[in-house]
Amino acid sequence: MTVARAATLAGVTFPDTVTVDGTTLVLNGLGLREATRLRVRAYVGGLYLEQRTSDARTVIDSHQLEQVRMEFLRNIDRRNLASGWAD
Numbered sequence: 001m002t003v004a005r006a007a008t009l010a011g012v013t014f015p016d017t018v019t020v021d022g023t024t025l026v027l028n029g030l031g032l033r034e035a036t037r038l039r040v041r042a043y044v045g046g047l048y049l050e051q052r053t054s055d056a057r058t059v060i061d062s063h064q065l066e067q068v069r070m071e072f073l074r075n076i077d078r079r080n081l082a083s084g085w086a087d
Contacts, residue, residue: 007046012071014046023065028052035076043072 006013009030018025025048035042050064059066 009044010041010073012044012073014044014069014071018048018067018069020048020065020067023050025050025065025067026052028059041073042076043070045070 006015007027007030008014010032014027014030016027018027028047028049030047031045033042033045034040046069047059048067048069049059049062050066053059
């Protein structure tokens, strides 16, 4: 029997696993992007990897399959979104 788990941040729920090209990826972590000085909640992002890790260098250097899922909490235009990613 498989137990389905999920994680929730800022009211957004992400499944514990996703399947990409036949490979099961596990939720490695969630993050909340707050924008402006008013700390307006912009979006929640979830990182899925083949194997969980807490080492950022391992994620960056890895050749494993990965996926980032984003759930926007408000309307954000392209310019502001690109600026936020650059930050």
